[in-house]
Amino acid sequence: MPVLLSITRIPESRLSEAVRENSEFGTVFSDHMLVADYEDGKWGESQIVPYGPMPLPPSISALHYGQSLFEGFKAHRTIDERVALFRPRDNHARLNRSAARLAMPEVPASLFLDGVAELIQLDREWVPHREGGALYVRPLYFAMDEALFVKPAHHYRLVVITCPVGPYFGQPIRLLADERYVRAFPGGTGDIKPAGNYAAALLAGRLAQERGFHNVLWLDAIEHRFVEECGVMNILFVIDRVAITPPLTGTILPGVTRDSVLMLLNDLGIDVKERLITIDEVFQAHAAGELKEAFGVGTAATVAPIECIRYRDREIQLPVGRPGSIGSKVRALLQAIQTGREVDKHGWLMSL
Ligand SMILES: Cc1ncc(COP(=O)(O)O)c(C=O)c1O
Numbered sequence: 211m212p213v214l215l216s217i218t219r220i221p222e223s224r225l226s227e228a229v230r231e232n233s234e235f236g237t238v239f240s241d242h243m244l245v246a247d248y249e250d251g252k253w254g255e256s257q258i259v260p261y262g263p264m265p266l267p268p269s270i271s272a273l274h275y276g277q278s279l280f281e282g283f284k285a286h287r288t289i290d291e292r293v294a295l296f297r298p299r300d301n302h303a304r305l306n307r308s309a310a311r312l313a314m315p316e317v318p319a320s321l322f323l324d325g326v327a328e329l330i331q332l333d334r335e336w337v338p339h340r341e342g343g344a345l346y347v348r349p350l351y352f353a354m355d356e357a358l359f360v361k362p363a364h365h366y367r368l369v370v371i372t373c374p375v376g377p378y379f380g381q382p383i384r385l386l387a388d389e390r391y392v393r394a395f396p397g398g399t400g401d402i403k404p405a406g407n408y409a410a411a412l413l414a415g416r417l418a419q420e421r422g423f424h425n426v427l428w429l430d431a432i433e434h435r436f437v438e439e440c441g442v443m444n445i446l447f448v449i450d451r452v453a454i455t456p457p458l459t460g461t462i463l464p465g466v467t468r469d470s471v472l473m474l475l476n477d478l479g480i481d482v483k484e485r486l487i488t489i490d491e492v493f494q495a496h497a498a499g500e501l502k503e504a505f506g507v508g509t510a511a512t513v514a515p516i517e518c519i520r521y522r523d524r525e526i527q528l529p530v531g532r533p534g535s536i537g538s539k540v541r542a543l544l545q546a547i548q549t550g551r552e553v554d555k556h557g558w559l560m561s562l
Pocket of ligand 1: 282439441442443463464465466467468507508509510
């Protein structure tokens with residue numbers, strides 16, 4: 211089905227070099243946004259319009275009951291002067307898995323991918339040139355019914371905004387495993403991206419920051435001992451030359467970066483195991499000198515080294531920034547593929 215798309219351009223771009231290269235993550239938005247509405251059982255024409263406020267009635271159900279979800283991925287400049295999206299089809303597929311779980315209609319691939327491609331083409335000048343820079347793409351999809359019924363809505367809106375970003379985390383991260391809070395539980399929504407997951411994690415994150423940590427090391431909701439994720443990233447440990455990451459059993463977000471990193475580790479000839487790992491095993495491996503490194507993986511930071519983990523009254527420090535570490539190798543390879551410096555043999559880039 212061809213997607214109808216209308217474009218209303220901004221009269222004068224807000225872009226400057228300083229804005230493009232130096233903005234703090236997620237604070238400055240590109241000139242245009244994509245908007246499409248679903249009503250009466252079908253998607254209407256999608257529109258590209260100037261970025262700006264959208265009037266919304268206070269009664270819309272997304273605001274009351276959280277029938278709202280989002281995605282995140284990036285467009286990079288390549289060395290041969292293309293702009294390429296990284297695995298947007300995977301984010302589209304995950305968006306539709308989130309939508310299905312929240313009883314929302316599917317977003318057609320053509321609407322999503324053609325709309326995003328058109329939007330980024332139009333705001334192409336916003337893609338940063340600096341090393342590690344990218345244009346972050348943020349699709350947002352929410353219920354628009356003006357009614358206080360607790361039931362799936364009839365009217366929905368998809369919006370896609372973009373913003374120039376640099377490398378998200380510069381420094382290595384410090385994590386606190388706090389057993390009082392859980393991020394996800396069996397049968398819940400931990401493996402998708404509804405807005406509510408993030409609201410529910412804010413307090414634990416703030417408490418960790420007040421104690422000098424960057425974020426939370428999330429443990430499972432039943433036994434509070436299986437490691438699941440760190441902050442808003444998936445996690446890997448390198449124990450005795452094997453890269454270990456928890457399996458996708460329904461309480462972990464299937465990160466696109468996680469999937470990419472696992473394939474690249476394989477390409478690099480590093481053994482990878484997706485298996486359960488307890489916080490005690492992490493501490494024991496550290497005590498035995500077998501825990502060589504740990505890192506978080508996600509779109510924003512790509513690969514972020516973990517410097518410290520605290521659990522109850524124990525704390526371990528991990529070596530970071532060692533040249534030749536597995537984390538730094540896989541990060542460099544991923545970034546080289548994203549920027550066209552390395553062959554994209556898995557077919558991950560969608561060039562515009
Ligand atoms: C909870 C959570 N885990 C992991 C990730 C990493 O996923 P991705 O690599 O697709 O960005 C994210 C970011 O989307 C996240 O919010």
